[in-house]
Amino acid sequence: MDLVKYLTFSMILFLLGIWGIFLNRKNILIMLMSIELMLLAVNLNFLVFSVYLDDMMGQLFALFVLTVAAAESAIGLALLVITFRIRGTIAVEFINCMKG
Amino acid sequence: MIKSTESLHEILFLFLEVGLILGSLGVVILTNIVYSAFFLALVFVCISLLYLLLNADFVATAQILIYVGAINILIVFAVMLINKPQSFNFFPSWTTGDGITCAACTGLFFLLITTISDTSWSEIYLVTQSNNIVEQDLGGNIQRIGYLLLTEFLLPFELLSIILLVALIGAITVARREKILEMRVKSQALQAKEDFPTS
Numbered sequence: 001m002d003l004v005k006y007l008t009f010s011m012i013l014f015l016l017g018i019w020g021i022f023l024n025r026k027n028i029l030i031m032l033m034s035i036e037l038m039l040l041a042v043n044l045n046f047l048v049f050s051v052y053l054d055d056m057m058g059q060l061f062a063l064f065v066l067t068v069a070a071a072e073s074a075i076g077l078a079l080l081v082i083t084f085r086i087r088g089t090i091a092v093e094f095i096n097c098m099k100g
Numbered sequence: 101m102i103k104s105t106e107s108l109h110e111i112l113f114l115f116l117e118v119g120l121i122l123g124s125l126g127v128v129i130l131t132n133i134v135y136s137a138f139f140l141a142l143v144f145v146c147i148s149l150l151y152l153l154l155n156a157d158f159v160a161t162a163q164i165l166i167y168v169g170a171i172n173i174l175i176v177f178a179v180m181l182i183n184k185p186q187s188f189n190f191f192p193s194w195t196t197g198d199g200i201t202c203a204a205c206t207g208l209f210f211l212l213i214t215t216i217s218d219t220s221w222s223e224i225y226l227v228t229q230s231n232n233i234v235e236q237d238l239g240g241n242i243q244r245i246g247y248l249l250l251t252e253f254l255l256p257f258e259l260l261s262i263i264l265l266v267a268l269i270g271a272i273t274v275a276r277r278e279k280i281l282e283m284r285v286k287s288q289a290l291q292a293k294e295d296f297p298t299s
Binding site: 004006007008013015016017019020022043044048051052057059062066067068070071 | 151166182270
């Protein structure tokens with residue numbers, strides 16, 4: 001029963017992250033935050049199974065996910081700042097326009 | 101005594117989950133980006149305390165250090181650098197696309213709930229065989245993580261350090277390109293003035 005509760009909340013977080021991506025098409029910063037929410041939900045899932053299967057691999061993989069999320073966040077935010085500096089807007093629909 | 105720790109676990113779990121759900125709803129729904137950034141910090145802290153409840157102390161500490169201390173600060177800096185004009189309604193207006201995604205997410209939610217509650221999780225214990233025969237009896241989480249990182253997971257560990265190095269160099273290079281362009285443009289302008297002096 002405990003496992004089911006933890007998995008349910010991890011799934012709720014993940015679905016809220018997905019919903020956030022679709023809800024905030026005009027604002028790429030909140031899309032990045034929603035992606036972080038999804039990564040958090042997956043991390044929680046890994047840790048819950050690490051506890052219930054008594055295997056250390058889950059915690060290790062959660063650490064790996066943490067590190068990769070940090071690197072991806074840094075690069076994503078740097079790109080976002082540059083895009084805003086050049087274009088003056090962060091609406092997502094204009095990003096497919098490759099003309100600088 | 102055991103009952104009181106069980107109920108304490110339940111109460112803490114309930115508090116953290118309520119904080120998590122409210123925080124993530126705040127991140128996703130609010131129009132003010134600064135509020136979203138601070139609700140995201142609340143979500144990170146709540147998840148870290150949840151990791152502590154799951155007896156994963158090192159990952160909880162690493163979560164607070166990395167997510168709250170680095171990633172959230174980066175996000176707040178990005179919010180500061182991106183000055184959008186504020187819309188004064190608290191929640192965004194609801195479009196039909198929002199309704200469709202809400203329905204899709206709710207359908208997915210019910211599907212996953214039935215899947216999770218119908219799976220017999222107790223049978224998984226029979227399938228996995230913990231290979232702790234080779235591993236010594238190291239006390240504590242950090243010792244076991246350190247042992248595994250340096251023996252079995254050495255390659256991912258080194259690759260992660262390369263990823264971090266590449267991200268560091270890449271972010272700095274991308275974010276400072278404008279100054280080189282400006283200097284080049286200025287030197288070209290000065291050169292053009294020298295070649296064709298205005299009489």
